[in-house]
Amino acid sequence: MDRLTEQARRANAAGRLEVLNREADARGRRADGPALQSALRLVEERILPALAGPYPNVLRAVQDPEIADLWIQGWAAQVLANRLTPAEIDTGLAGVASVLQAHGSPPLSFAHFLEACRQDAQKMGRDLEAHRPCPPALCRDLRQDRQWCAARDEALAKLRKLGWVR
Numbered sequence: 710m711d712r713l714t715e716q717a718r719r720a721n722a723a724g725r726l727e728v729l730n731r732e733a734d735a736r737g738r739r740a741d742g743p744a745l746q747s748a749l750r751l752v753e754e755r756i757l758p759a760l761a762g763p764y765p766n767v768l769r770a771v772q773d774p775e776i777a778d779l780w781i782q783g784w785a786a787q788v789l790a791n792r793l794t795p796a797e798i799d800t801g802l803a804g805v806a807s808v809l810q811a812h813g814s815p816p817l818s819f820a821h822f823l824e825a826c827r828q829d830a831q832k833m834g835r836d837l838e839a840h841r842p843c844p845p846a847l848c849r850d851l852r853q854d855r856q857w858c859a860a861r862d863e864a865l866a867k868l869r870k871l872g873w874v875r
Contacts, residue, residue, distance in 0.1 A: 745786075748786070748788045751785070751788065751798070755802075756802070756822075760802070760817060766816040784819060787819045787823070793823075793826055801823070801826030804826075805817065805821060805822055808824050
């Protein structure tokens with residue numbers, strides 16, 4: 710029975726990896742090789758231990774080795790697909806509790822974790838207008854205004870001499 714369970718788990722993981730690879734090929738990035746191995750290590754060594762304590766659904770996944778393996782593979786594939794950097798992962802680990810609280814405390818999912826990872830980018834996007842310096846075209850320079858007025862007056866004087874403007 711254990712052998713059949715192990716074969717089914719491997720077939721399921723291989724099938725999911727095949728689907729992810731097909732999707733990644735369409736986007737130009739495959740979920741295998743050294744990138745997948747580093748993502749698996751990252752999820753197993755950093756993300757899983759940090760999330761297992763405070764979140765019951767992750768803790769239940771850690772207790773069963775088969776589910777833990779599938780959880781790690783799924784999250785590693787998502788980390789690769791979303792191209793999360795170590796800094797974004799640190800931000801996500803620090804801010805996932807506030808994201809879950811904002812959503813009414815649902816069970817932790819990768820979508821919530823991704824939202825927590827990208828919080829800084831979202832805040833920066835909202836605050837970009839407030840922090841952007843005033844573009845030169847909108848800043849008034851009185852010296853340029855005077856020069857423009859003098860040039861306008863000179864042009865009008867020439868046109869008056871020619872009789873084109875009264």
